[in-house]
Amino acid sequence: MSDIPVNHEALIDGKAFSADVRQRVAAHVAQLKARGITPGLAVVLVGEDPASEVYVRNKGIQTREAGMNSYEHKLPADTSQDALMALVEQLNADDAVHGILVQLPLPDHLDSEAVLNAIDPAKDVDGFHILNVGLLATGQKAMVACTPLGCLMMLRDRLGDLSGLNAVIVGRSNIVGKPMAQLLLRDSCTVTIAHSRTRDLGEVCRRADILVAAVGRPKMIPGDWIKPGATVIDVGINRIEEGGKTRLVGDVDFDTAQGVAGAITPVPGGVGPMTIACLLANTLTACCRAAGLPEPDGLTA
């Protein structure tokens, strides 16, 4: 954000929202623990990517803060595919582990798709397993990818019933764009997925009551692409250099967008914090399902 005054009424505070989600998860975990059940999340990090190390550390901290067990597996960058698959199998078989997450990106020599599809779908708290992708696409009970789940929670909180709204998602990735589209379709939005080849992208965006930006291009969407009063969810986290300093910006040009949008997520402090909160929510859901207990209200799709 720059020196332009922030319209606080329009701001969707992902930090505060994620704190509330984590608090609700913790309350539910406390009830489970009183029955002798402790949810456990295993996170696997291969290599030493600095950003991944920060995310994995934060996941461990927030998992423990929610009262769950955290199991961290840090493997060297030259770990073989076989060794990684063997660890996944070991975690699949471990009853103390209810959720498994392999931090992405993996080093280039590893086949990410094969690793993700080796995770037990019931423990796939990232929602990336092909079975969970298919279940979501066919409207069945699935583990849902954390970032789109977090976006959905914020949209429902801000707008209530989403049915009939025009939703435009800019970006067609497997981990955000496509699952986001499925979730909004399930909530009866009229959904458009736009991407790099979309013609008249500005025109398409201007039709959106809900605009989700997930392209990974800094400040690509200016304020005059936004319908007045629209709800804007910015999934982009881009590090840019400005005035000799680096800072994080989204895919939306926040300064020009915030005066037009009815509600908007900032970067940082918007969607990002919801990703880890939803990971904890998914781990709790996986644990409840494994124990044959009712799922927590308001923490699933």
Ligand SMILES: Nc1nc2c(c(=O)[nH]1)N[C@@H](CN(C=O)c1ccc(C(=O)N[C@@H](CCC(=O)O)C(=O)O)cc1)CN2
């Ligand atoms: N297996 C997975 N790998 C990755 C995922 C994922 O969901 N599953 N997502 C990202 C990284 N990520 C979590 O893993 C993540 C990214 C960003 C944030 C966040 O809170 N961002 C802050 C800004 C942080 C900063 O200052 O750099 C924000 O937006 O406010 C949390 C988690 C890729 N890998």
